[in-house]
Amino acid sequence: MSDPEDRAQARLEPIFAPRSVAVVGTTRIPGTVPFDIFQNILKDNFQGTIYPVSPKERSIAGVKAYKYVLDIPDPVDLAVIVFPSSVVNLAMEQCGKKGIKGAIIISAGFREVGPAGVRREEEIKRIAASYGISFIGPNCLGVINTDPSVHLNASFARRMPKEGNIGFMSQSGALCTAVLDYAHAKNIGFSKFISFGNKADVSDIDLMMYLKDDPATKVILVYLEELTDGTRFVRAARRIIRETGKPVLVLKSGRTREGASAAASHTGSLAASDEVVDAALHQAGVIRCQTVEELFNNAIALAYQPLPKGRRVAIVTNAGGPGVLTTDAAIQEKLELARFSESTRETFRKSLPVTANIMNPVDVIGDARADRYRVALGSALDDDNVDGALVILTPQSMTDIDLIAEEVCNVANRSPKPTYTSFMGETDVASGIDILQRRNIPHYILPESMCRAFARANDFLRERDRPEIPPVHFQDVHPAVAQKILSAAAAAGRAYLTQSDAMAVLGAYGLPVLPGRLASSPEDAAVAATQIGFPVAMKVESDDIVHKFDIKGVLLDIVSPEQAKEAYRTIVANAHAAQPRANIRGVFVQQMAGRGEEVILGLKRDEAFGPVLMFGLGGIFVEIFRDVSFRLAPVPADMVRDMMHEVRSYGMLTGARGRTPRDTGALEVCLQRLSQLAVECPQISELDINPLIVRNEGEGCSVADARIHV
Amino acid sequence: MERSEIQHRVQKVVSSVLKIDSKEIAPQSNFVFDLGADSMKSVELIAGFEEEFNIEMDEDRAREVQTVAGAVDFIATYVQ
Numbered sequence: 001m002s003d004p005e006d007r008a009q010a011r012l013e014p015i016f017a018p019r020s021v022a023v024v025g026t027t028r029i030p031g032t033v034p035f036d037i038f039q040n041i042l043k044d045n046f047q048g049t050i051y052p053v054s055p056k057e058r059s060i061a062g063v064k065a066y067k068y069v070l071d072i073p074d075p076v077d078l079a080v081i082v083f084p085s086s087v088v089n090l091a092m093e094q095c096g097k098k099g100i101k102g103a104i105i106i107s108a109g110f111r112e113v114g115p116a117g118v119r120r121e122e123e124i125k126r127i128a129a130s131y132g133i134s135f136i137g138p139n140c141l142g143v144i145n146t147d148p149s150v151h152l153n154a155s156f157a158r159r160m161p162k163e164g165n166i167g168f169m170s171q172s173g174a175l176c177t178a179v180l181d182y183a184h185a186k187n188i189g190f191s192k193f194i195s196f197g198n199k200a201d202v203s204d205i206d207l208m209m210y211l212k213d214d215p216a217t218k219v220i221l222v223y224l225e226e227l228t229d230g231t232r233f234v235r236a237a238r239r240i241i242r243e244t245g246k247p248v249l250v251l252k253s254g255r256t257r258e259g260a261s262a263a264a265s266h267t268g269s270l271a272a273s274d275e276v277v278d279a280a281l282h283q284a285g286v287i288r289c290q291t292v293e294e295l296f297n298n299a300i301a302l303a304y305q306p307l308p309k310g311r312r313v314a315i316v317t318n319a320g321g322p323g324v325l326t327t328d329a330a331i332q333e334k335l336e337l338a339r340f341s342e343s344t345r346e347t348f349r350k351s352l353p354v355t356a357n358i359m360n361p362v363d364v365i366g367d368a369r370a371d372r373y374r375v376a377l378g379s380a381l382d383d384d385n386v387d388g389a390l391v392i393l394t395p396q397s398m399t400d401i402d403l404i405a406e407e408v409c410n411v412a413n414r415s416p417k418p419t420y421t422s423f424m425g426e427t428d429v430a431s432g433i434d435i436l437q438r439r440n441i442p443h444y445i446l447p448e449s450m451c452r453a454f455a456r457a458n459d460f461l462r463e464r465d466r467p468e469i470p471p472v473h474f475q476d477v478h479p480a481v482a483q484k485i486l487s488a489a490a491a492a493g494r495a496y497l498t499q500s501d502a503m504a505v506l507g508a509y510g511l512p513v514l515p516g517r518l519a520s521s522p523e524d525a526a527v528a529a530t531q532i533g534f535p536v537a538m539k540v541e542s543d544d545i546v547h548k549f550d551i552k553g554v555l556l557d558i559v560s561p562e563q564a565k566e567a568y569r570t571i572v573a574n575a576h577a578a579q580p581r582a583n584i585r586g587v588f589v590q591q592m593a594g595r596g597e598e599v600i601l602g603l604k605r606d607e608a609f610g611p612v613l614m615f616g617l618g619g620i621f622v623e624i625f626r627d628v629s630f631r632l633a634p635v636p637a638d639m640v641r642d643m644m645h646e647v648r649s650y651g652m653l654t655g656a657r658g659r660t661p662r663d664t665g666a667l668e669v670c671l672q673r674l675s676q677l678a679v680e681c682p683q684i685s686e687l688d689i690n691p692l693i694v695r696n697e698g699e700g701c702s703v704a705d706a707r708i709h710v
Numbered sequence: 711m712e713r714s715e716i717q718h719r720v721q722k723v724v725s726s727v728l729k730i731d732s733k734e735i736a737p738q739s740n741f742v743f744d745l746g747a748d749s750m751k752s753v754e755l756i757a758g759f760e761e762e763f764n765i766e767m768d769e770d771r772a773r774e775v776q777t778v779a780g781a782v783d784f785i786a787t788y789v790q
Binding site for chain 2: 027029054055056057067083084086087090091
């Protein structure tokens with residue numbers, strides 16, 4: 001139990017399940033945060049004891065008030081501090097002396113307001129640490145625990161949500177209030193509802209780990225504006241999913257590419273921070289959502305229904321058109337229309353009108369009442385060829401909406417398979433939707449959202465149950481060689497490795513570099529080219545020239561010693577002309593890579609996530625379509641394969657449309673070796689292998705060019 | 711002006727604005743934490759001091775003053 005993440009439960013117990021709460025700095029003025037928090041705790045029926053602490057008031061809302069927290073005669077578990085930021089330190093000091101171990105600091109005016117606020121935040125952290133106080137905030141909305149034995153609404157939200165099994169935590173307090181309103185309208189309940197603000201002490205990771213062990217929480221929802229410790233975050237999320245099977249859903253704002261413009265390499269500019277976040281969350285098995293609506297569409301599916309074990313859906317509908325729409329949406333999400341067994345079809349034949357469609361979608365016809373839905377849904381769910389059901393209803397004059405809703409709930413709740421619903425419309429179907437929501441049957445306004453949620457739930461199951469395959473660790477590598485080159489470059493203050501050094505580093509990790517050497521004169525170039533064998537490529541070698549092609553510092557397909565001499569002179573002259581002050585060490589002569597598909601492999605060291613690998617096909621696929629994939633290194637062996645398959649242009653390598661299949665096995669090994677290099681050479685900040693030539697099946701790959709930034 | 715006189719008159723203003731018995735007002739009393747001044751009362755206190763001492767204080771700096779003794783020191787820089 002050495003990992004601090006494992007101590008979250010005990011550390012946060014005074015905050016989530018206190019027996020007594022002091023609201024420190026409260027007032028008698030309704031409509032203010034200090035009063036409303038006190039009032040919320042009181043009116044929402046907190047099961048423990050509440051103490052108002054106010055410098056001036058003798059009582060608040062009829063409850064005896066204390067001037068100082070130290071004046072309270074009994075022990076206090078939790079302090080909810082609502083004083084202005086300037087005196088929160090004094091309040092914390094007294095809480096410490098009182099022996100309080102948990103606090104929620106609602107007050108704003110800390111890190112978010114600038115240097116003075118940073119100092120105040122550091123001061124309260126110091127005091128909290130000296131007394132062993134764990135605190136949430138500052139600058140937050142507060143915390144809600146719906147557990148009936150606690151029933152704490154220590155927040156200034158307008159309402160307390162109903163009890164449920166979704167744990168929600170948010171960096172934005174304002175979003176919390178909007179979510180509560182949204183959830184209320186959809187009858188969604190929560191186990192814990194947490195606004196964590198500046199996370200000066202208790203972090204988002206601590207809270208996730210608390211929810212991991214919280215028996216009332218089945219699904220964890222997180223809203224983030226920043227991911228400061230990405231590596232720890234994804235490790236914690238992965239652990240939660242692996243150990244408990246609880247889904248973790250993340251809505252992260254700030255999908256900006258601003259960071260990309262400052263990047264030093266191709267990979268750097270492609271690996272904009274948000275794409276790395278995407279890859280990292282995906283790698284951890286986290287379901288990333290783009291909107292609040294998508295977050296809850298997925299959450300209700302995961303929280304209310306069993307996970308679909310497969311992608312074979314039965315669609316039950318009382319109208320043809322919506323059935324087709326749902327079919328389209330299902331196929332789009334890579335779901336399959338289940339093929340019903342003969343016995344299921346026989347049941348349909350016997351129980352449904354002759355005009356009913358007994359294939360999939362099952363059309364129970366516009367005049368269907370509850371009994372037809374019961375038979376169709378029940379039989380479909382009982383069929384071994386079905387992994388889950390999607391129920392569509394359109395409100396026709398004879399449709400008994402409420403009865404059908406009740407019947408759908410009855411049948412769905414008896415089945416070990418999931419049922420999702422879409423009662424299409426708004427006014428007429430409202431009471432039916434209300435029944436579905438109250439009985440925890442996921443309902444979606446649009447069939448498309450329903451199909452997407454079904455697919456995500458099945459994706460989650462597959463990710464959760466994916467066996468842990470470790471990254472491949474190669475023994476035939478020479479880390480000492482790479483380290484020596486990288487140390488020398490650092491000592492010389494070089495930002496980029498020369499071509500020969502870059503090739504040597506890659507070669508040390510077994511990446512297939514082509515034979516080559518540095519030539520120091522036209523004659524030497526001719527000798528080198530002859531030794532290597534024609535045709536050769538020749539590239540200027542200089543610490544000062546990064547973009548060799550741009551200054552015409554590269555010549556290809558040199559086929560004779562004479563051409564090699566001439567090429568040397570041309571390259572050096574071009575380099576001098578473009579950058580007169582560049583220190584030119586010579587020209588790198590290298591075997592030509594030969595024919596094959598060009599791909600790009602890259603590495604970028606991300607501030608939050610550490611080393612990130614990139615893969616894409618060369619040329620327009622990367623430049624125009626940004627058709628690339630990312631994974632955090634070290635990349636497990638199976639995920640290297642996923643990474644390759646993920647790019648849309650991958651078919652170019654596997655023989656699509658009559659193309660020659662390329663050596664994808666060798667490519668996979670290159671990515672695995674690069675993953676090991678990324679982990680073992682932390683000095684490298686960015687690296688491009690561009691291009692790596694992937695030759696025909698069985699013929700391997702070659703590094704044609706590479707750039708390494710240290 | 712003597713410091714003791716400033717102290718006496720500051721206490722008088724604080725007692726009047728915050729409606730607290732002046733016996734409860736100690737030099738180390740924090741306006742917010744001990745005496746319960748909210749942001750509105752803080753503005754009233756500054757106005758009260760300016761009127762009492764016939765001075766015009768730098769409002770930003772005045773807002774940073776946290777205790778009664780601090781207010782005495784701050785006002786002293788204007789009246790001496």
